[in-house]
Amino acid sequence: xxxxxxxxxxxxxxxxxxDLRFITGRGRYTDDISMPGQVHAVFLxxxxxxxxxxxxxxxxxxxxxxxxxxxxxxxMAADGLGDLPCGWLVKQSDGSDMVAAPHPPLAHGVVNYVGxxxxxVVAEDLATAWRAAELVVAEFEERPAVVDPALAMESExxxxxxxxxxxxxxxxxxxxxxxxxxxxxxxxxxxxxVNNRLIPNAMxxxxxxxxxxPGTGEHVLYTTSQNPHLERLVLSAFVGVAPEHKLRVxxxxxxxxxxxxxxxxxxxxxxxWAARRVGRxxxxxxxxxxxFLADAHGRDHVxxxxxxxxxxxxxxxxxxxxxxxxxxxxxxxxxSVPTYLYGxxxxxxxxxxxxxxxxxxxxxxxxxxDAYRGAxxxxxxxxxxxxxxxAARELGRDPADLRRQNLIRPEDFPYxxxxxxVYDTGNYEASLDKALALIDYGGFPERKAEAARRGKRxxxxxxxxxxxxxxxxxxxxxxxxAGVGLYESGExxxxxxxxxxxxxxxxxxxxxxxxxxxxxxxxxxGIGIDDVEVVHxxxxxxxxxxxxxxxxxxxxxxxxxxxxxxKVVEKGRRIAAHMLxxxxxxxxxxDGRFTxxxxxxxxxxxxxxxxxxxxxxxxxxxEPGLSEKAFYDPENFTFPAGTHIAEVEVDEETGVVELxxxxxxxxxxxxxxxxxxxxxxxxxxxxxxxxxxxxxxLYDEYGQxxxxxxxxxxxxxxxxxxxxxxDTTVTPCTHNPLGVKGCGEAGAIGAPAAVMNAVTDALGVxxxxxxxxxxxxxxxxxx
Amino acid sequence: MKLSLTVxxxxxxxxxxxxxxxxxxxxxxxxxxxxxxxCDTSQCGACTxxxxxxxxxxxxxxxxxxxxxxxxxxxxIGSGDELHPMQAAFREHHAxxxxxxxxxxxxxxxxxxxxxxxxxxxxxxxGLEGNLCRCTGYHNIVDAVxxxxxxxxxxxxxx
Numbered sequence: 056x057x058x059x060x061x062x063x064x065x066x067x068x069x070x071x072x073x074d075l076r077f078i079t080g081r082g083r084y085t086d087d088i089s090m091p092g093q094v095h096a097v098f099l100x101x102x103x104x105x106x107x108x109x110x111x112x113x114x115x116x117x118x119x120x121x122x123x124x125x126x127x128x129x130x131m132a133a134d135g136l137g138d139l140p141c142g143w144l145v146k147q148s149d150g151s152d153m154v155a156a157p158h159p160p161l162a163h164g165v166v167n168y169v170g171x172x173x174x175x176v177v178a179e180d181l182a183t184a185w186r187a188a189e190l191v192v193a194e195f196e197e198r199p200a201v202v203d204p205a206l207a208m209e210s211e212x213x214x215x216x217x218x219x220x221x222x223x224x225x226x227x228x229x230x231x232x233x234x235x236x237x238x239x240x241x242x243x244x245x246x247x248x249v250n251n252r253l254i255p256n257a258m259x260x261x262x263x264x265x266x267x268x269p270g271t272g273e274h275v276l277y278t279t280s281q282n283p284h285l286e287r288l289v290l291s292a293f294v295g296v297a298p299e300h301k302l303r304v305x306x307x308x309x310x311x312x313x314x315x316x317x318x319x320x321x322x323x324x325x326x327x328w329a330a331r332r333v334g335r336x337x338x339x340x341x342x343x344x345x346x347f348l349a350d351a352h353g354r355d356h357v358x359x360x361x362x363x364x365x366x367x368x369x370x371x372x373x374x375x376x377x378x379x380x381x382x383x384x385x386x387x388x389x390x391s392v393p394t395y396l397y398g399x400x401x402x403x404x405x406x407x408x409x410x411x412x413x414x415x416x417x418x419x420x421x422x423x424x425d426a427y428r429g430a431x432x433x434x435x436x437x438x439x440x441x442x443x444x445x446a447a448r449e450l451g452r453d454p455a456d457l458r459r460q461n462l463i464r465p466e467d468f469p470y471x472x473x474x475x476x477v478y479d480t481g482n483y484e485a486s487l488d489k490a491l492a493l494i495d496y497g498g499f500p501e502r503k504a505e506a507a508r509r510g511k512r513x514x515x516x517x518x519x520x521x522x523x524x525x526x527x528x529x530x531x532x533x534x535x536x537a538g539v540g541l542y543e544s545g546e547x548x549x550x551x552x553x554x555x556x557x558x559x560x561x562x563x564x565x566x567x568x569x570x571x572x573x574x575x576x577x578x579x580x581g582i583g584i585d586d587v588e589v590v591h592x593x594x595x596x597x598x599x600x601x602x603x604x605x606x607x608x609x610x611x612x613x614x615x616x617x618x619x620x621x622k623v624v625e626k627g628r629r630i631a632a633h634m635l636x637x638x639x640x641x642x643x644x645x646d647g648r649f650t651x652x653x654x655x656x657x658x659x660x661x662x663x664x665x666x667x668x669x670x671x672x673x674x675x676x677x678e679p680g681l682s683e684k685a686f687y688d689p690e691n692f693t694f695p696a697g698t699h700i701a702e703v704e705v706d707e708e709t710g711v712v713e714l715x716x717x718x719x720x721x722x723x724x725x726x727x728x729x730x731x732x733x734x735x736x737x738x739x740x741x742x743x744x745x746x747x748x749x750x751x752x753l754y755d756e757y758g759q760x761x762x763x764x765x766x767x768x769x770x771x772x773x774x775x776x777x778x779x780x781x782d783t784t785v786t787p788c789t790h791n792p793l794g795v796k797g798c799g800e801a802g803a804i805g806a807p808a809a810v811m812n813a814v815t816d817a818l819g820v821x822x823x824x825x826x827x828x829x830x831x832x833x834x835x836x837x838x
Numbered sequence: 839m840k841l842s843l844t845v846x847x848x849x850x851x852x853x854x855x856x857x858x859x860x861x862x863x864x865x866x867x868x869x870x871x872x873x874x875x876x877c878d879t880s881q882c883g884a885c886t887x888x889x890x891x892x893x894x895x896x897x898x899x900x901x902x903x904x905x906x907x908x909x910x911x912x913x914x915i916g917s918g919d920e921l922h923p924m925q926a927a928f929r930e931h932h933a934x935x936x937x938x939x940x941x942x943x944x945x946x947x948x949x950x951x952x953x954x955x956x957x958x959x960x961x962x963x964x965g966l967e968g969n970l971c972r973c974t975g976y977h978n979i980v981d982a983v984x985x986x987x988x989x990x991x992x993x994x995x996x997x
Contacts, residue, residue, distance in 0.1 A: 070929055077937030078925040078944065080872015080912035087871035182855075258876045258884060258972050259938040310874075310938025311972050343877035565936030565973050730932045734978060738935060741975030765881035765970070773963040773976040802975075 063584040065574055065793075068730035072584070073569040082308045085262040085277050090336035093264070094123055096326055097184040098339070099174035099191055100348065101166035104200035104420035104758020105213065108164060108173065108193065116176055116190040121183040123333045125191060126325070127174035128163030136160065136328060139319060140293040141385035144536035145223045145394050145416070153223035156214035156418065158384035160294065160321040166195070167213060167383035168422050169759055170348025172321045177329050177337055200420040200758035204380035205357045207417035213383065214418060222381055222390065222416040227398040227474050233411035236372035240363030244446040250434045251825045252355035252380070252752035253745075254762070255427045256770050257564075259310020260341035261320065261350060265327035269334065272301050275595075278323045280306040281316045281562050282602020285539065287594050289319040289387070296327050306592040309564035313742070314426035315350045316564065317604050318387040322349075347763045352752050353427025355380035356393065356434050362407075362442045368452060370461050372409040373401055375438055379424075381416050386425035390416060395535055396431030396523070396605075402472035403439040404483040404519045404696055405461040410473040420758045426604060428742055428803040429522070436520040440808035444517065445821055454812075455491060458519050459484060465786075476523060478694045479789040481722060486784045487519060490698035490720040493780055502702070511704040513715075516812025520805040521696040524606035524797035527689035543607070544599050545615030546684035547576065547623050551668035553661025554586040558684075560600015561612030562592050566799065567731045568608060574727055575613055575793065579620040580660050581647025598684065606797030609727065610693045610788065617792040618685035626681060627663045633674040634658060634666060693788045693796035697721035699740070699805035701813040710833025712748055712814055719781045719805065724788040724796035732798045736781045739802020745771045746803070747810035749826050769826075843904045845870070846914025854901050861885045861896035863904070864911055872912040872941045876970070883969030886942035887911045893949035895942075895968075912941035915948065924948050927986035928979075935973035943969045943979060951987045959984070 063069045076082050099111075113125035138158050145153040162173040174191065178184035201210040201220060208219040237243055257279075264277040274297040280286045283304040291299035309316060326337040341349075356377050363372040379393030398412035443461075447454040462483045463470050470478045499515050506513035526532055529540035546558040557576050561568055573587040590596050600612075624644045631649035632639040641652045650657040658666075666673060667681035702716040719736050726732050749769040753761045762768035769775075787794030807825065814827045818835050841852045845868055852867050864870045864887065873896060876884035880898040887896045888910040915922040924944050927933070934940040943966065950965040951957065957965070962983045963976065971979065 071932065073937070074929040074934060077934055077940050078912075078921065078928050079916060080870065080941050082872070082937045084871075084874070084938065086875075182857075256972055257938075258882065258936065258970060259874070260876065308937065310876075311936040313972070340875075343879065343882070567935070734932045734935060734974060737975035737977045738973045739975075742972070764879045765877055766879055770970060770972060771975075772967040772970065773979065774960075774967045776963075776976055778959065778980070779975060779977050 063574060064578040065727050067574065067728065069570055069574055069584060069728055071567050071570045072573060073567065084259055084308045084310055085264060085279050086340045088264055088277050088307065090264065090266055093336040093338050094177055094179055094333065095181040095184050096175045096177050096329060096337050096339040097188045098172040098322060099188055099193065101162065101169060101171040101173060103166060103195050103197050104169050104202065105198045106166050106195035107198065108166060109196050110194045111174065112192040116187040119183060119187040119190065121179040122176060122187045123335065124177045124329065125174065125187065126329060126332065128159055128161035131161045131328060132159065132163055134328065136296060137294050140289060141390050142387045142538040143391035145225055145390045146536060147223045148226040153390055154217050155385050156217055160324040168420050170345065170422065171383065172349065175325050175329060177333055202419055202421060202754050202756060202758045204355060204378050204417050204419055207419050208415065213420060217418060220418040222385060222418060225394045225414045225416065226412065228411040229409060229473065230411045233372045233374050233409040236409040237361055237363040237374060240371050241366040242364045242450060244362045244442055244449055246360050246442045246445050246822060248358045248360065248438060248441060248822065249824045250354045250356035250358065250437055251746060253353040253427055253750050254347055254752045254768055255313045255315035255350060255353060256346065257311030257313055257315055260343055260346045261316065261322065262340040263323035263326045264336060264338040265330035266336040267331040273303065274301055274327055275303045275305065276323055276327050277305045277307060279309050279316050280304065281309070281312040281564055281604055283562065283592055283594050284560060284600045285602055286319050290324060290327065294324055296324060303595040305595065306562055312564045313428040314353065314430055314604060318351050318425050343765065344763050347768065348760055349422060351386045351425035352382065352422050353424060354434060355424055358438055360438050360442050362446050364446060368450065368457055368460055370405055370407040373407050375401055375412045378415045378417060380419050380421065382419060382421050382423035384423050386423035389423055389425040392426055392431045397435050399474050399476050400432050400435035400521065400523060401439060401474050403436065404463055404521050406463050408473060412474065421754050428739060429800040430605065432522040432800065433743065433804045433807055436518060436804050437808045440518040440520065441811065444812045454517055455487065455496065458517065459487060477691065479691055480786045481694060481696050482784060482786050483519060483696055486696065486720040486722055487698045489782060489784060490700050490718050493718045493720065493782060494700045494702065494716065506704050510707055512707060512817040513702060513704050514813040514817025516701045516809045516816055518699045518805040518808035518812065520699065521694055522800060522804050523692040524695055525610040525689055525693045526605050526607065527692055529688050539601060540688065541601060542686050542688035543601055543612040543615045544684065544686050545612060545619045546598060547616065547619045547682065549623060549664045549681040551665055553664040555580065555582065557587060557589045557616060558597045559589060559591050559612050559616065560597055560602065561608040562603040564603065566603065566608060571609060571727045571731060572613060572616060576616055576620055579617065582660060606799040609793065609795045610791050610797050611687060611689055613793050613795065614689070614791045615685050615687035618687050619683045622683035622685065623681060626683065629674060629677055630663050630666055631658050634672055690790050693724065695721060695723050695796040695798065695801055697801060697805065699809040701809040703810065703813040703817055705817045705832055707836060710829040710836060712827050712832055714744055714748065714777050714810060717777060717779050719779065719802065720784060721798065721801050722784045722786055723798040725785065725794040726783060727795065733781050735798045736802045737779050739800060740779055740806045741771050741776055743803040743806025744776060744810055747807045747825050747827060749775065751826050839902065841901050841905060843907050843909055845909045846911060856902065858901040859897055860899040860901050860904050863901045864896060870911050870913050874938055874941060876938065881970065883946055884939050884942040886945040886969065888945060888949065893946045912944060923989035924986040927982040931978045931982040931985060933974060933978040933982035939969060939971045943971060947983045951983065951990050957984060957987055
């Protein structure tokens with residue numbers, strides 16, 4: 056691993072501060088927290104994909120000794136709790152608003168997917184709660200389920216008032232220019248693609264512990280959230296569980312999220328409400344089977360795409376029609392994923408002048424679909440990079456060469472795409488070249504021939520991806536329908552002894568912010584990294600924040616800390632100028648010291664901090680204390696990009712696909728901690744390989760989930776994956792103070808297309824639906 | 839029912855229900871929350887502990903099966919402030935991100951090293967296939983295990 060920088064500053068592979076508690080078993084996840092008098096909740100879940108609830112008889116369950124309450128959706132509605140909102144209002148192609156069906160936290164009247172909660176049992180202990188839940192008698196009148204997104208618009212309406220099960224028809228780009236260009240193209244490549252439904256599967260199942268203090272009226276919710284302030288906002292402003300100032304949401308150590316812990320769910324809503332009803336703290340922790348059924352799923356697109364090329368191989372137009380399965384209800388950001396996070400990425404790394412995207416977002420009787428690592432961008436990359444590869448094969452062009460010919464060049468930046476983004480910077484050819492060298496592209500024919508001698512078909516596949524991270528600015532996002540701003544907050548409290556407590560609205564659930572954010576702040580102040588403590592994940596301690604998703608934390612949250620640090624330095628200069636009897640203009644701060652220019656007079660950071668709190672010799676016009684905060688609202692997205700190359704070998708006898716090599720060269724702008732960045736790539740690639748080769752969330756025609764456990768849904772295991780070879784190129788982001796872009800999702804964005812391009816190359820077929828399981832490949836080998 | 843067992847060197851006499859699982863005893867009766875539960879089909883390995891010196895998935899062991907046994911959890915492998923070589927290697931090689939699978943992964947990895955000769959990248963991957971990690975892609979876990987192995991067995995220090 057490259058370690059260009061020693062010590063603990065920016066660019067150094069500092070070992071993580073948070074690790075000590077995790078490797079010794081002292082992490083504190085939601086289920087590890089217990090309260091005196093705590094009782095346990097078990098949820099009643101629909102066994103049907105679509106049904107009317109005829110009756111719910113709770114009498115027998117409620118009579119079980121140890122049961123405190125059996126509560127249903129009707130009870131919740133009667134208490135005045137509101138629906139779970141969708142946080143992004145998508146405008147349709149005709150200018151009208153999308154159609155959001157009501158989404159009650161606990162179903163009443165009807166149920167619309169298997170696993171949808173319609174009630175809960177609260178009991179002294181978990182075993183009693185489970186026993187009692189078995190005694191609840193619910194009668195359902197089944198209705199035909201709508202499962203296949205491709206058929207949803209022709210099926211009976213699931214929700215009253217939602218014709219054709221269509222939440223929205225959304226378009227982006229110039230349709231007539233695109234179709235004219237396609238009609239005039241020398242060659243048109245057409246491809247039908249399915250982007251398989253995925254089930255995120257963070258290793259920590261979701262959990263919640265609701266606490267209510269009737270003395271103060273305060274509610275505390277400990278829960279597995281990537282965005283505790285957003286959770287508090289939704290629960291207070293929309294659902295109305297408790298007023299915002301009487302609600303504290305704590306997301307303690309969270310065991311992975313990958314998007315699935317962004318939405319506000321029924322279960323945490325219900326335990327908080329139930330805690331107040333029964334007068335005891337109420338805890339729930341998902342069984343893994345509940346995670347499969349009722350966590351927000353990801354992806355699930357059906358797409359037709361057409362790419363036009365001129366006689367020289369230049370891309371002239373791309374038209375994409377997608378049906379996106381949104382599930383039974385619009386999850387918190389479910390509407391934005393297949394639209395603003397998908398259609399806007401269709402230019403990829405290329406100068407395609409005409410692009411048109413049309414998306415039908417449809418309801419089905421399946422679990423709600425929301426952000427999963429990459430969220431829209433892996434789906435876009437899959438379309439662009441699969442069809443570019445297909446075009447290269449149809450035209451007999453080298454796939455790397457065709458890509459290179461069409462790349463946006465360094466001199467083209469800032470580059471405005473036909474699909475509403477302005478890329479600020481990049482050097483796509485540099486990452487392509489580095490990746491080609493790493494994989495030894497020239498040696499591929501020899502490797503292929505050698506594999507053939509072993510009865511293996513070897514294939515190579517590329518993905519030159521781009522992503523848009525750190526969704527911004529707030530004003531634009533809100534214009535486009537976002538219900539919240541997309542800034543981040545940061546606060547730095549310099550303590551009297553000179554060490555520092557940092558509060559960030561970002562949330563770490565594996566990303567290592569306690570280390571990287573400390574590196575950023577420590578370097579700015581010239582203090583040791585161990586003198587910086589990063590606090591996150593608690594609305595009772597952090598003023599506000601929007602949380603962690605979309606690879607935004609460092610670019611947005613880190614930038615907020617830089618701005619807050621600048622304010623600290625500014626105030627420190629004024630204190631130092633007074634103490635040193637110097638002109639403010641002459642006081643400089645560097646390497647942890649405030650120094651009067653051209654003198655030997657200086658004060659350490661710690662001396663100034665002490666003076667701020669013990670103001671014996673202190674400026675009269677300045678408030679004591681040394682604590683500053685900032686809200687940072689980016690002026691644009693960041694645009695990480697790179698080239699991923701996969702090589703696979705297919706066993707002709709068994710159809711087993713082995714991923715034998717994977718190279719990722721990514722441009723994340725400046726890198727704070729290379730070790731952590733490489734780890735993010737490894738994990739993202741693993742999830743992308745999972746999508747390509749192993750994972751598929753599958754419902755049968757009745758809407759029953761067929762992949763409800765780790766026995767049926769295959770997330771990659773250690774022996775399913777190779778070592779990864781990763782490297783970076785650097786073009787610093789032009790518009791944030793750190794020059795950073797974000798690295799959390801790149802692996803999951805590039806890998807599926809790279810791997811499937813390799814698999815289809817090996818097989819000599821135009822397409823194979825993901826995942827490329829042995830059975831599917833074996834059948835493809837036999838035509 | 840009554841249960842006697844030793845956990846991390848400390849003997850315990852407990853009253854537990856007959857259908858209690860070992861992981862419930864560890865987490866709920868003894869408050870050792872470093873052992874996690876990540877699934878309900880004994881697939882993920884987050885609950886891995888050592889039972890009489892061998893790695894087991896404690897969600898699949900009845901408490902009664904641990905009668906008289908020596909159990910070691912993640913909290914019991916270091917000595918005082920000193921980390922076990924496997925713990926140190928996980929930190930050094932960035933073999934964890936969210937940390938949820940980590941205790942089980944470390945316990946499984948220690949057992950793998952103790953019962954194997956001449957581990958290489960392939961055999962480490964095969965040996966840990968019963969422990970799921972969703973964050974790391976396993977690459978750095980393999981690095982960590984191979985670095986810890988010689989330290990544990992008294993060879994060269996690659997920690």
